[in-house]
Structures are given as structure tokens and as C-alpha cells.
Amino acid sequence: MVAITLPDGSERRFDGAVTGTTVATSIGPGLAKAALAMKVNGVLTDLSAEITDDSRLVFITRRDETALEMIRHDCAHVLAEAVQALYPGTQVTIGPSIENGFYYDFARNEPFTPADFPAIEAKMREIVAANAPFLREMRDRDEAIAFFEAKGERFKAELIRDLPQSETITFYSQGAWIDLCRGPHMRGTGDVGTAFKLMKVAGAYWRGDHRNPMLSRIYGTAWRDQKELDAHLKMLEEAEKRDHRRIGKDMHLFHMQEEATGSVFWHPKGWKLYRTAESYMRRRLEVAGYEEVKTPQLVDRALWEASGHWDKYRENMFQAQVDNEDKTLALKPMNCPCHVLIFRQGLRSYRELPLRMAEFGACHRYEPSGALHGIMRVRAFTQDDAHIFCTEAQIAPETVRFVELLSSIYQDFGFESFRVKFSDRPESRAGTNETWDRAEGALKEACAAAGVDFELNPGEGAFYGPKLEFVLRDAIGRDWQCGTLQVDFVLPERLDAEYVGEDSQRHRPVMLHRAILGSFERFLGILIENYAGRFPLWLAPVQVAVASIVSDAEPYAIEVATALKAAGLAVVTDTANIKINAKIRDHSLQHVPVIAVVGRKEAEDRTVALRRLGVEQQETLPLDEAVRLLGREAMAPDLARHIAAK
């Protein structure tokens, strides 16, 4: 007797072992048709699996999030079958479901191109239409290895060899095609449906290791139905319009060119945006108890040797020599060693701790060519860097303060939520295990105190200490690390930083490396994408466009612009001899938040007609009132709060 408990609490009894299919059929034909898989006591399982003991059972239907993952996984199998049917000799490797879709890595001498997609997709549709059932079978380990080796599938054979001995080897077949797979799968290839599309090809290293051969990866997207697929494709199209490289060009914010690969040429408007962000950060840091410094770009290699960078990081450093001097200098890739040098000037007291030393530090790193990406990943960038010299006991309270500051700043820039990753000790590291235990422990405690929910990111810490990474997303869902906080017991030791404690003895301070924006370049790139170029008034590089309707209003337009500029606003004056419709269009396309229109009427009445970006409705105000209003609205959020609090 097997008792099955359903989510509504009802129970059904069966004489013996029973499959999910049988249970579903016993409940009703609707469910029998809709059930794609099931969860038995919380474990996702094939519908055809036998249930031998009393169990809680939940059926998975197409509406469930889990079903979407299964559709994608199954679709990867369908892709693999199609590819092997069309391109004999292609070896299969792995093909998981991922966010929005799936991929499959193939080993083939000639890589795939998007031109192959129509044929592959057509074959996939045939396979789906055939609706072959997914059949699970267990195999003996050695037999499974022999099976794949006989077929020339050496990657699959390698996978099985590396599975733990205890692992059951399961295969799934769909018609004549069979693959090593842990499962589970839906009932048959027909359940995949037709709402899928192959998206792109890419090279990918076997098992993610650059020493391994490169495989040919095909990415696809798959959804429950055509409507969802269309919505996703539409979303991607929209996201493309938010691309910071596109907007940077259209809005004349910056450009990049071959003569300075990986460096940004900031144009006047982009630099204005940059400076707005910088001034804001400078105020926030000052209020938060930081002291700003500036340290050299070029520093003797001796310092980098002492800090450990020469050993661990040299290949990423730009070096410089001078003809008649026998010295090697390096462009700083980080600011920390220089900050320690400032800390070491004079004898420090425990009374000075925590000492928060900030720098908008311009750094150069030789990033691999393939890593460069617009202004998000560059070779020359400016960090909103700071180092907090403190005692071990101060790690937790300083982390809490930092997280609060970061959250408030992200909110001011329009980011309501962000992800936090906790990266612990990497394989290649400095410092003893005991030191790492202490550092990781302190940081974890601090996270608890600050109420930070983090995902663990094992082995990804800096060589000198564990770190928190604050991650923001770009328009198409790529993650970028912006903020960071890193605990460092190593560098103070290496560079011999010390302070005199209450006990009159000398002690090592701990260093917290921390950044909020990360780099201005990356953060502004994400900011551009987040706002799609439609910045709030305080950030907009051009805040008001004053547009005249007739040339009679030109002198007044200039007067209006002058008054707005005097109030601190960034203004362009448009007195060109073109129609007001065209001016509205031009400035709207430039995402200017406010257009102040002046014609004869406004010139006579000494008013302006304000039009907000994308809003047809206008508001006509006396000039002085408009200046006051916009001046107030354009205030940075921290200053606005200050005024509001009064």
C-alpha cells in the first residue's frame, strides 16, 4: 500500500508502487494532460518514475517556474540530437538550462555559425513534432564509458570517469538518440514546444578551463509559448537601445578609439555627468568621515615588490622606463600601497583609528583584450577608492557603516536593490590560514551585524583577504561588480604599517579596502543603461534647453538661459531658425529633461513654458519662479535632504 499526499492535503492510496502518470490519470484527464513532471517529497522526478513509499506529491505543469527550466534543459537535448543528425562526427558534451534559455557545447573541427541556425532549428522542430518519449535507463559505469568511447564521444566518457563511484549512471533516450544525463526530463520531446530560438554561437573552454580545448557553444532561448518568446525578444531589442555605448555616442558623452584602447575620451557632456557624480561622492565621503588624498601615478617597482603586486600582478601592470635612468616604474594598478605610505608618515596613534583615507584614484591595468567592454571594463579608470585603517574590533562597526553608506548612495543613483557576494580565500594567496580564518570570520560577523544577505562565492577572494562584492546589472542582465569591501591583514604587514596602542606598544592595523561605485567608468556605464540616458534632473548633463519660437523672442531666450545658468543649471540655448517641433524633437532625442519654450507671448509676459521630457503637457510660469523651481529640483539628493531637514 502506497499513500500519496497531494498539495491540497488530500490523500490517495494505491495497492503498490505507482508512477506519477498513474496518479495523475487517477485524479483526472486534465491533470494527466497537464502534468509534465513531479516533485516527490520535494525532489524533482520524471513523471514515469515509480513511487514505492508513502510520499508527498506535487505535479509540475507548464505554468511552474520549474517547468520553464525543464523546457530549456529538454530543448538543449533536442538541439544536441538535431546537431548530431545534421553534422555527423560532432561530439556532444554538456548542455544545461540557464537564465532565459540554454546552451549546448559541441566538439567539432569547424565551429558553427549563425548561418547554420535555420537548418538546425528546422531539425529541432521535426524532433519536437515527433514527440519521442524521454526514457530513463541506468547503466553500469564501465559499460557506459565503453559505450561512449565506441561512439568516439571522448568528452562524455571523461565526464563519467570523473563522476564519483557512488553516482548512478543514468542515460536518457529520445527515439534513437541517447545521452548521458542526470535528468529529470519531461514526458517527451513534444513537451518542449516550439517557442525556442537559437541565439548565438560562442567558443567556450571544455570544463571552463583555458588549458582545455575550445568547444563550439550554441546558445538558445526557450519559453512556454510564442507570446513569452516574443516578449523576451522584444525585451532584448529594447535593452539594445539602452546600451551605454549606443547612448554614449548618441548623447555625445564619450568615445573610445584605437590609439588608446581601453581608455575613455570623455566629451563635455559626459565629463559633466562624471563631475556631478564625483562632487556628490566627495560630499558623501566627507560627511561619512573620510579624508581625501592624492597619490602618484608612477611608482618605483620596489614598492610593488614589497606589496606583493610585482609577484602576483605584474602581467597586468604597465611599466615605464626612462632612457638615462636605471629604474623601472609602474603605473599604479591600485592605490592601496600608496595609501599605506601616507599612513606610515609619522607615528600613528590608536586614537586616529579608524582612519578613513579616500582617493579618486586613477589606475591602469593591462586587461586582456577580450575582457574590454565599452566603458565598463577598461584599462584606465578611476576608483572611488578608500582604505580604512582600523583595529580588528573595528572591522564589524566599519563594515556596518560602509554598507549603510553604500546603500544610501546606490539609492540616490536610482538602484533600489543590489546583490552581495562573499568571496572567500583563493588558492593563490598571501597570509596564513589562521589569518584567513580571522579575516573571514570578522567579515561574516560584520555582515550579520549589517543585515547583509550574501551569496557565497567560494575561492574568489583577493590574494590578501576575503571580500564583499556589490553587484549591479546592466541593461541585458549582465552582472558587474561595483562596490567592494575587502579585509586585509597582509598588506599592513608587508608594508610595515603600525600604530601605537593604548598599551604604548606597536600594533598592526587592519586595512579595509573599499569602493562604492567601484570605478566611475563602470558605474556611469551602468547608470546610463539604468536610466536609458534619461537622467533625473540632478544628473542630467544638460538640464534645460531654452528654445525660442520666433527670432523676436531670441533676446528673451538668452535672458532666460542666463538666469537659469546663474542658478547653477546646465543650459543650452537654441535660437536656431527651425520650427519649434523640430527643436522639441532634437532636445527630446538628446534626453534633455526640461525644455523651456519661449515665444512672443512669454517674452511679453516674462514667463517660460516648461515641458518635461516625453510629456506633452506644459506648465507656464513666471521666469523667476521657474528659475527657483528648477534650481530646487536640480539639487543633488543629499543636499535636498539637508534642505528638507531644516
Next chain:
RNA sequence: GCCGCUUUAGCUCAGGGGUAGAGCAACUGAUUCGUAAUCAGUAGGUCGUAGGUUCAAUUCCUACAAGCGGCACCA
């Protein structure tokens, strides 16, 4: 760095072995027109760079560079 793709006017893109074309932008002129494109005209290109094949290359081939999509990297 690795795999693939791309590179033609300021921008977006078409073209193709016989030395280039559109729209928008720019410039000139007309127009003074009230909230997302006024009309007409003019000018604008070593077809990424360097080699090679050819009577002839921007087009075909090779190398390099940069960009794009991934992978690896991101101290």
C-alpha cells in the same frame, strides 16, 4: 589571451573584380512657423591598416589592429 563574427560618409546602413550609394546629420538659401522632423540646393569617402593575387582590388586571399558576442581573466 581563446573561438566566431564585423569594419564602406559624422551616424545608421546598402552595394559589389572595372576605383562607390541611400536616409539622417552638416553647410547654403528660402521660410518667423506655438510643443517629437519646413522646403530646396550644396558639399562630404585612401571602403580599418599592411601585404599578396590580378591588366585592374573597396570587392578575392593572408597578416595585423580595433570593435561586437561568448569563454577564460577581473588581484
